[in-house]
Amino acid sequence: MRNTSEILNKASWIKSDDICPYVYVRTENHIIHPGSRHSQLDWFKDYPILYKNPLELKELEFAEQIYHIEHRAFGPSNMAMPRWVFYDCAVMPGFVAGFAMRSSVLPESLKKNLRWSKDSEWTPLSLFIIIPTMAKGEWVAHNLCSVNSFLEKEEQLYALGFLSKAFGLWYANVETCIGMTQWLSPARKLHSHYGPMEVLSSYSPVHSHAKTLTYRLKVNTNCWLQFFTKEPDLEFLELYRPSGLMVEPKNESNLISIHHNIEKGTGPYFLSATEIAQKNLDESLTLYVPKT
Ligand SMILES: CC(C)(COP(=O)(O)OP(=O)(O)OC[C@H]1O[C@@H](n2cnc3c(N)ncnc32)[C@H](O)[C@@H]1OP(=O)(O)O)[C@@H](O)C(=O)NCCC(=O)NCCS
Structure with missing residues (x-):
């Protein structure tokens, strides 16, 4: 399939069994038929999705790891997200999506830059927050960041940010997306x-x-x-x-x-x-x- 092979050429990390898309979402916000609106896109359909529930205390570490990436990515522009904004305005109405890597295979460059623990099977590498609005089919893209923003060029996973947002839009069958960027x-x-x-x-x-x-x-x-x-x-x-x-x-x-x-x-x-x-x-x- 041309679509998939073009991606695999430039973002070969996506075919690794040690990387998977994740959805950090409370149970009530699960999308019933992920990807059904954009079914002509074959990029994500065969991937097992890692689900994490923000209301489960055992998943607290995953949230801390997300915060760590977000604070490193947005700290320099003084736009790091307060915890209450993440909880009240993002996780309760919407969800977080991204890619995670199996902690046991994290390269040194990522271990140095991320909050990680060998006790957590997966470590998030990116986050995309998306929130539904009152308009039918319309969502707000609230936050996007990836570890690439603080890795050297040769250590980066090309298109990690792009594919994190693509996955979230595909997963939630988003028809219209609003966003804000400088x-x-x-x-x-x-x-x-x-x-x-x-x-x-x-x-x-x-x-x-x-x-x-x-x-x-x-x-x-x-x-x-x-x-x-x-x-x-x-x-x-x-x-x-x-x-x-x-x-x-x-x-x-x-x-x-x-x-x-x-x-x-x-x-x-x-x-x-x-x-x-x-x-x-x-x-x-x-x-x-x-x-x-
Ligand atoms: C912006 C961000 C999400 C992009 O994610 P990423 O994983 O770094 O980028 P991707 O690998 O998906 O995409 C690479 C493309 O992004 C663009 N890009 C990324 N960083 C860039 C930079 N510093 N300068 C110019 N273009 C850049 C280029 O178009 C590049 O593609 P190309 O090399 O083929 O031209 C990430 O850099 C980040 O977390 N930044 C800090 C937080 C932030 O500003 N978030 C956006 C808020 S709206």
């Missing part, structure tokens, strides 16, 4: 690859970082493979055309001006994943509008 964050390169990315807010002063992009996308697994192949997204170019406006990620007055356009209803405006992948994070980006 304009200059490398995460923008990942988030734009799950479907055409509509800009809901280009300037978000209600957030602690005003230069935050709020986006919404209809999950479209047809374009996920392009994260690996770097092929242009032809489906996007068929449906959207340049609007004539450019967004300048470092320029606050430009972000505010674009936001006024959004409020006036001259959009909706979309970003191209192909263009985001090709450009540096501080370069201007074309805003696209639907052709019809």
Whole structure:
């Protein structure tokens, strides 16, 4: 199968029996038919899923390990998540997904960087938090991080962050995904690859970082493979055309001006994943509008 083999070439770690996707979820929030909405995607369907229940005291260590990754990844930007936010706002309404590695085979580079114990069979390597909203089929992607953010390049597991979010979206049959990311964050390169990315807010002063992009996308697994192949997204170019406006990620007055356009209803405006992948994070980006 082309899909699977393309991934295996670039992210060979995924075929290891010592790595598996996990879902940290209370029993009532289990998804009844994981993956049924995106059944044409064969990436995750054969993997056994490791389930962890946040309400079981014996699983506390797994939570501490998740916190450890999150604090290391977000500590430098002063956005580490308070424990009550994780519990009240993430784990109670939604769930956490990611990949875990069998603790007995953790390489030294990971042992040095992670909270781990040989008494825990599995050690988490990434986390993606997703929360359902009141709108039907719509979820909020609340947090994404992976150990890659604090490993040397040669020690990283390529696409760990990308595949963690892909797994969560696939698992929960997510139709529409909202998310928030800082304009200059490398995460923008990942988030734009799950479907055409509509800009809901280009300037978000209600957030602690005003230069935050709020986006919404209809999950479209047809374009996920392009994260690996770097092929242009032809489906996007068929449906959207340049609007004539450019967004300048470092320029606050430009972000505010674009936001006024959004409020006036001259959009909706979309970003191209192909263009985001090709450009540096501080370069201007074309805003696209639907052709019809
Ligand atoms: C952002 C994050 C989740 C990405 O996960 P990851 O496992 O590092 O990234 P992946 O291996 O899945 O993807 C690699 C791609 O991401 C992009 N990327 C990752 N780090 C990057 C960086 N420092 N600069 C530019 N692009 C980067 C690139 O496009 C890269 O692909 P390419 O090399 O083929 O171009 C991870 O780095 C992280 O935890 N960062 C800290 C927390 C954070 O900022 N989270 C996002 C909040 S919205």
